[in-house]
Amino acid sequence: MEHIHILMVDDHPIIIEGYQNTLMATKKENQTLVIDTANTCDAANLLMQRAANERPYDVCFFDISLPPSSDGKITSGEDLAKISRTILPNAKVIILTMFNESYRIHSIVKEINPDGFLIKSDLTSSELAEAFHHILVDPPYYSSTVSNFLNKSVVNEIYVDEINRKILHLLSQGIKTRSLTEYIDLSMSAIEKRKKQLKILFSINDGKDESLIMEARKKGFL
Amino acid sequence: MRNLFFYLCFICFAYGLNAQTKILDSILSLRERSANTELSFEERFEFAKIASELSKTTKVDSTILNSNKNLAYFYMSADFKIYRQMNLENLELAKKINDSSSIASINFNLGFYHHYEQQNDSAYYYYTNAVKIYDKLGEDRELTTALINIATIQQVENDFVGSEENAIKAIEILQKLPRTELNLGDLYLLYNLLGLNAYDLKNFQKSIEYHDKALDLAKEMKYGRINELYSSGNLALVYREMGDLGRAIQLWEEVLSNDILMEEDPSFYALSLENITLTRFLNGDVDYDGIESAFESAYQLSDSLDDPYTKASTTISMTRYYKGVDDIPNALKYAEETYTISKEIDANDLLLESLLLLSKLKTGDEGKMYLNEHIRLSDSLLDVERNVRNKRARIQLETDELERKNERIEQQRLVLIIIAVGLLLLLLFIYIIITQRARNKELKFKQDQQKANEEIYNLMLSQQDKVDEARANEKKRISEELHDGVLGRLFGTRLSLDSLNFSEGQDAIKNRASYIEELKTIENDIRKISHDLNTDFVSGSGFMDIVSELIDKQTVAYQLSSKFDFTDDINWESIPNKTKINIYRIIQESLQNIYKHANAKAVKISIQLKNNVICLAIEDDGDGFDVNKSKKGIGIKNINSRVNEVEGTAQFNSEPNKGTEVLISIPYKN
Numbered sequence: 094m095e096h097i098h099i100l101m102v103d104d105h106p107i108i109i110e111g112y113q114n115t116l117m118a119t120k121k122e123n124q125t126l127v128i129d130t131a132n133t134c135d136a137a138n139l140l141m142q143r144a145a146n147e148r149p150y151d152v153c154f155f156d157i158s159l160p161p162s163s164d165g166k167i168t169s170g171e172d173l174a175k176i177s178r179t180i181l182p183n184a185k186v187i188i189l190t191m192f193n194e195s196y197r198i199h200s201i202v203k204e205i206n207p208d209g210f211l212i213k214s215d216l217t218s219s220e221l222a223e224a225f226h227h228i229l230v231d232p233p234y235y236s237s238t239v240s241n242f243l244n245k246s247v248v249n250e251i252y253v254d255e256i257n258r259k260i261l262h263l264l265s266q267g268i269k270t271r272s273l274t275e276y277i278d279l280s281m282s283a284i285e286k287r288k289k290q291l292k293i294l295f296s297i298n299d300g301k302d303e304s305l306i307m308e309a310r311k312k313g314f315l
Numbered sequence: 316m317r318n319l320f321f322y323l324c325f326i327c328f329a330y331g332l333n334a335q336t337k338i339l340d341s342i343l344s345l346r347e348r349s350a351n352t353e354l355s356f357e358e359r360f361e362f363a364k365i366a367s368e369l370s371k372t373t374k375v376d377s378t379i380l381n382s383n384k385n386l387a388y389f390y391m392s393a394d395f396k397i398y399r400q401m402n403l404e405n406l407e408l409a410k411k412i413n414d415s416s417s418i419a420s421i422n423f424n425l426g427f428y429h430h431y432e433q434q435n436d437s438a439y440y441y442y443t444n445a446v447k448i449y450d451k452l453g454e455d456r457e458l459t460t461a462l463i464n465i466a467t468i469q470q471v472e473n474d475f476v477g478s479e480e481n482a483i484k485a486i487e488i489l490q491k492l493p494r495t496e497l498n499l500g501d502l503y504l505l506y507n508l509l510g511l512n513a514y515d516l517k518n519f520q521k522s523i524e525y526h527d528k529a530l531d532l533a534k535e536m537k538y539g540r541i542n543e544l545y546s547s548g549n550l551a552l553v554y555r556e557m558g559d560l561g562r563a564i565q566l567w568e569e570v571l572s573n574d575i576l577m578e579e580d581p582s583f584y585a586l587s588l589e590n591i592t593l594t595r596f597l598n599g600d601v602d603y604d605g606i607e608s609a610f611e612s613a614y615q616l617s618d619s620l621d622d623p624y625t626k627a628s629t630t631i632s633m634t635r636y637y638k639g640v641d642d643i644p645n646a647l648k649y650a651e652e653t654y655t656i657s658k659e660i661d662a663n664d665l666l667l668e669s670l671l672l673l674s675k676l677k678t679g680d681e682g683k684m685y686l687n688e689h690i691r692l693s694d695s696l697l698d699v700e701r702n703v704r705n706k707r708a709r710i711q712l713e714t715d716e717l718e719r720k721n722e723r724i725e726q727q728r729l730v731l732i733i734i735a736v737g738l739l740l741l742l743l744f745i746y747i748i749i750t751q752r753a754r755n756k757e758l759k760f761k762q763d764q765q766k767a768n769e770e771i772y773n774l775m776l777s778q779q780d781k782v783d784e785a786r787a788n789e790k791k792r793i794s795e796e797l798h799d800g801v802l803g804r805l806f807g808t809r810l811s812l813d814s815l816n817f818s819e820g821q822d823a824i825k826n827r828a829s830y831i832e833e834l835k836t837i838e839n840d841i842r843k844i845s846h847d848l849n850t851d852f853v854s855g856s857g858f859m860d861i862v863s864e865l866i867d868k869q870t871v872a873y874q875l876s877s878k879f880d881f882t883d884d885i886n887w888e889s890i891p892n893k894t895k896i897n898i899y900r901i902i903q904e905s906l907q908n909i910y911k912h913a914n915a916k917a918v919k920i921s922i923q924l925k926n927n928v929i930c931l932a933i934e935d936d937g938d939g940f941d942v943n944k945s946k947k948g949i950g951i952k953n954i955n956s957r958v959n960e961v962e963g964t965a966q967f968n969s970e971p972n973k974g975t976e977v978l979i980s981i982p983y984k985n
Binding site for chain 1: 787791803808833
């Protein structure tokens with residue numbers, strides 16, 4: 094009998110329910126799934142700390158967007174994943190996110206190098222099941238969207254660092270330049286400077302943010 | 316009809332104009348004909364008369380004057396009295412139209428008239444006037460003629476110094492003119508006059524010089540032969556007076572030997588003859604028969620010429636001769652004849668001499684009587700002379716004074732004009748400054764207004780920005796809600812339903828039903844979000860927010876309690892900024908007025924929409940005022956002008972101590 098300890102973190106209970114339903118329905122005969130769930134960063138952190146001392150998790154499912162922890166130190170699934178990498182080195186980390194925007198994928202892959210990376214919007218239960226089993230045996234498993242994107246940006250000659258990607262992302266969300274300081278820890282002038290560099294990089298001549306976003310999207314940075 | 320009238324008028328006018336030019340033409344031609352020397356004097360005189368009559372019909376002063384001047388010329392020969400009269404009339408006319416050239420010539424004419432009539436004072440007066448004007452006009456030729464005449468009068472009146480002065484003045488002018496026969500003649504006359512003056516002043520050397528000069532001029536003249544003789548005769552007189560009898564006799568002999576003399580001037584011949592004869596006697600000639608016969612022939616000649624002056628000169632010379640040879644009866648006879656003639660012709664010098672001789676010839680009381688008469692006459696002559704001189708001095712003084720007065724008046728006028736112009740300029744300057752200041756004020760007011768409007772506009776813009784930002788935030792909130800809430804749950808439900816495909820049976824059906832129920836809940840949530848999206852929670856509230864803020868701020872500052880009601884039915888975004896700015900300003904100004912004048916505790920402001928009219932009401936519980944009595948203050952005027960700008964109406968309801976209500980209606984064009 095194979096006991097697999099699993100941690101599922103998502104702020105929507107119904108999603109966790111979905112994961113559970115899927116995994117329970119598709120598990121192998123010899124597998125016993127022990128699943129802990131958490132809806133908040135605090136709960137997840139607590140579970141991980143405890144598990145590290147007693148029985149570490151084999152697999153951790155992290156959602157990216159989560160309400161921050163009460164002490165404000167853990168703000169997302171990304172942070173939780175980092176923690177699990179240090180205190181549960183053998184745990185397989187699977188990131189499930191609604192975010193299919195490129196800059197997130199890039200940073201997540203770079204920061205955490207997860208064993209699994211799935212995008213909720215194109216995820217079916219069979220794919221989840223397949224991914225789960227694949228990761229247990231032969232990680233990593235990246236969903237087709239993620240791997241496609243990674244391939245594309247590797248080919249791309251233009252190098253755009255994380256902050257610039259974030260700027261592009263926020264702009265594409267319709268955030269105004271003067272509000273960017275609320276999201277990025279940079280001064281207004283620094284942000285303006287970066288925007289100017291970006292426009293040169295993407296050879297935008299008319300100076301419009303709109304053109305910049307369009308070009309970045311065409312080149313696969315968004 | 317009106318056009319016809321106008322046309323008629325035009326015709327009349329044109330005709331009148333035409334007639335006028337015709338008359339002028341005929342006047343001109345008449346004048347020309349009257350100047351035609353080929354015609355007889357009577358004919359020419361007649362033409363001049365007709366021209367004058369015609370001119371009077373034109374009523375044009377200059378035409379009348381010219382025609383009358385022309386006519387006056389003829390009267391100079393025809394009727395001397397009328398000549399004077401006409402000249403006097405012409406003078407008035409010329410003064411009226413200020414024709415100074417004519418004034419001068421008419422003055423000269425009048426001077427000539429009086430000169431001829433031997434009214435020397437009047438002649439002197441007119442000549443002096445003429446001289447002044449000619450001098451001013453620079454008409455040298457006429458000026459010298461007038462000066463010569465004046466000098467002549469002065470010489471006759473024994474004002475030798477004055478005569479000399481005028482003569483020299485005339486000579487100076489004449490020297491500059493071309494040496495024509497006429498000018499030379501005048502120059503000759505003047506030098507002759509100077510010679511006579513010097514003679515009378517007993518300045519014989521000078522007299523000789525002048526007469527020599529006159530002689531030279533006479534020689535220069537083309538027709539100066541007779542003038543030469545006159546000068547020689549005059550020179551001879553001077554020499555005789557100087558005692559150079561031989562030289563005098565020689566000169567007279569030369570004169571008398573001239574053939575033309577007897578033809579040209581027999582009087583002068585007689586005069587020269589008696590003079591040479593007397594001089595010969597004085598020079599010690601003892602050919603008494605010859606002398607007596609010469610005297611006799613001179614006497615006969617002068618008698619036959621009917622020239623009393625020459626005759627008297629001859630008789631006085633004869634008296635002197637007979638007295639010299641002690642032929643008392645003859646001496647007495649000629650002395651008495653001289654006395655009679657000279658008395659007749661007013662030849663005072665001869666009269667005096669004859670009286671003196673008579674007093675010496677007669678003895679006793681008769682002699683005394685003549686002596687007395689002599690003394691009396693010479694005294695009276697002296698008096699006359701003095702009077703004349705005084706009079707002339709007075710005339711000169713008066714004209715000088717008149718001139719000075721004119722000058723003063725002119726100066727005063729100049730000063731007056733300068734002052735007037737200065738005042739006018741000052742007024743203009745003041746006017747310009749005032750208008751400029753008013754314009755500046757207006758401009759400043761407009762600028763202030765613009766600035767205030769701009770502020771409100773900016774306020775509205777910033778409000779718009781706020782609204783935009785709120786909208787953006789709301790959009791973001793909804794997006795997040797969709798993303799995090801709905802999408803997550805949808806994904807979870809999908810995943811669960813998907814996984815239920817692996818199992819079958821009653822349990823699975825039950826589970827599915829619960830997930831389908833979940834889907835329903837999500838549906839509801841989505842509907843809610845959609846509803847949120849549909850209701851623009853910030854729409855239109857912008858302007859009212861600004862107004863609320865204004866009222867809050869102002870009433871706090873003025874320590875008023877306020878109530879602000881407004882309707883949401885007005886779509887402020889569709890209302891032009893002008894209207895909004897004016898509403899804002901009206902409220903602002905009204906609050907200011909309430910604070911300044913009303914002593915109010917509370918204000919109530921409401922904005923409602925009634926029958927497509929925006930109704931703004933501002934009420935206070937202050938002092939109020941009498942709407943009918945009160946002079947409209949600037950506040951009310953401003954409100955009125957603002958309301959007019961947006962085509963609205965304003966109504967002020969107020970009574971003393973019952974507060975004020977301002978009702979403003981602005982059409983709402985949606």
